[in-house]
Amino acid sequence: MKPKIIVTRDIPDEVESKLKQYFRVSFNREDKVFSNEILEKAMENADGIVCTVTDNITEKLLTLPNKKVKIIANIGVGVDHIDLQSAKQNNVIITNTPDVLTEATVDIATLLLLSVTRNAFLMETMLRKGEWKGFSLTENLGVGVRGKTLGLVGMGRIGKAFGKRAHEVFGMKVLYYNRSPVTDLKFEASVRFDLDALLEESDVISLHLSSDKGNKNFISKSRMKKIRPSSFLINTSRGDVIDQMALIDLLEKKKLAGAGLDVFLNEPNVPLRLRRLSNVTLYPHIGSATHETRTKMGMLAVENLIAFFNEKKVINQL
Ligand code: DGY
Numbered sequence: 001m002k003p004k005i006i007v008t009r010d011i012p013d014e015v016e017s018k019l020k021q022y023f024r025v026s027f028n029r030e031d032k033v034f035s036n037e038i039l040e041k042a043m044e045n046a047d048g049i050v051c052t053v054t055d056n057i058t059e060k061l062l063t064l065p066n067k068k069v070k071i072i073a074n075i076g077v078g079v080d081h082i083d084l085q086s087a088k089q090n091n092v093i094i095t096n097t098p099d100v101l102t103e104a105t106v107d108i109a110t111l112l113l114l115s116v117t118r119n120a121f122l123m124e125t126m127l128r129k130g131e132w133k134g135f136s137l138t139e140n141l142g143v144g145v146r147g148k149t150l151g152l153v154g155m156g157r158i159g160k161a162f163g164k165r166a167h168e169v170f171g172m173k174v175l176y177y178n179r180s181p182v183t184d185l186k187f188e189a190s191v192r193f194d195l196d197a198l199l200e201e202s203d204v205i206s207l208h209l210s211s212d213k214g215n216k217n218f219i220s221k222s223r224m225k226k227i228r229p230s231s232f233l234i235n236t237s238r239g240d241v242i243d244q245m246a247l248i249d250l251l252e253k254k255k256l257a258g259a260g261l262d263v264f265l266n267e268p269n270v271p272l273r274l275r276r277l278s279n280v281t282l283y284p285h286i287g288s289a290t291h292e293t294r295t296k297m298g299m300l301a302v303e304n305l306i307a308f309f310n311e312k313k314v315i316n317q318l
Contacts (some may be wrong), residue, residue: 003047003309008034011075012291015298022306036061043069048305050298052076053285059086061305067092071308073301074287077101080238084318091121095304097315098157100296101288105236106161108287109206112260113150113166115281117204118142119258122278143203143232143257145170151202152176153195153219154237156162159208163189175202192291199226206234209241221246224256232258236287239264248273251280262287 005023007016010031019025026046028034033054034042042049042162043061048071051057057072062083071093074082079096087094115121119142126132126140150166152159155178164187166172174189176182177198182191192198199205205227219242227233233256235242244265250256251274258279264270267285274280288297300316307314 003305004045005048005050005305006042007047007050008039008042009052009075011050011298012295012297018299018302019305020265022302022309023048024313043067047071048073048308050075050301050305051082053078053081055081057087059081059083060091062086062092071305071314073304075294075297075301078210078238079318080240080275081202093314094318095301095308096318097297097300098316100300101293102157102161104290104293105158105287106165107264108283109158109162109163109234109236109260112236112262112281112283113145113170113206113232116232116234116258116260116279117145119282120278125278140301141291145172145204147171148203149173149175149201151192151205152189152208153198153205154178154208155182155216156208156210157235158184159206162206162208163187192233196223196226199223200228202227202231204232206236207237207241209237215241217241217243219243224250227256229255230257232256232260234260235274236262239267244271244274248277251277252256254279 002022002024005019006026007028009028037059039055043064044066046069049069050073052075063086069092073095075097077098079094082094084094123140150172152163152174155176163174163176167174167187167270175192175198176189177192177195209218211286221243224246247259248271251259260281262283270282288294304314304316
């Protein structure tokens with residue numbers, strides 16, 4: 001009999017068809033986030049689960065006495081919502097979907113970079129409200145990024161790809177901070193071993209930290225004080241890698257020129273104080289949200305399941 005797979009959220013049609021070829025599948029047609037009770041039942045009834053960032057795969061789920069699940073294929077690269085240690089201890093394989101979403105996420109980081117430095121949100125809002133007084137040589141000016149310094153915090157796949165684009169396409173000077181040495185750089189960039197030095201030197205700081213627990217509040221309130229008031233901050237990684245309240249304080253007090261955020265603490269709740277600010281661009285976690293990329297991510301998750309149930313090497317096993 002084909003293995004039984006439960007899919008926690010709505011997925012692209014192509015991915016659904018592929019899953020059905022190989023497995024008995026139960027889909028979530030309503031696309032409503034599963035409650036803990038439903039997730040518990042899924043853990044007890046399925047051989048494998050396809051999940052994503054909105055599903056909390058806790059120790060409690062992974063240690064259920066009647067657990068049947070042997071593999072959880074996450075659609076997404078970040079797995080901070082899954083207790084990896086407990087998965088390992090309880091023999092549940094976890095996979096993710098790196099690489100296929102890198103360029104789409106860099107597109108969103110690029111949109112945020114240009115939007116915050118050129119005041120795009122404020123300019124468009126003014127126009128839509130009918131408040132544009134006409135072309136001016138001295139008003140509505142933003143800041144050009146060419147020749148400016150981009151400081152990358154975290155130099156994994158997405159950090160590297162954004163740095164390359166910023167350098168090659170926008171002529172930015174790139175600095176980076178990374179915990180482990182970075183070897184295969186394909187563009188000119190300088191390392192800063194001292195994070196504070198990077199924060200002080202950068203005109204734009206972009207966060208590309210992996211979502212593991214050690215990175216919570218990595219950009220803390222005291223660290224943020226190193227950033228110059230004329231600088232901008234971009235975050236496309238996870239909302240909890242920065243002290244969000246301290247960030248709002250800085251933005252309100254104009255101690256930071258602007259922020260472009262695609263991720264937030266406790267999504268989808270974005271504080272009113274942040275939503276009220278005009279020097280921010282806010283996107284609803286859409287880094288990988290293109291039809292093409294979501295299909296590739298889903299297909300990769302299915303490939304991982306197929307490999308596992310055919311006792312082949314699971315490509316993206318964590
Ligand atoms: C990712 O792949 O980590 C995206 O943020 C969606 O989870």
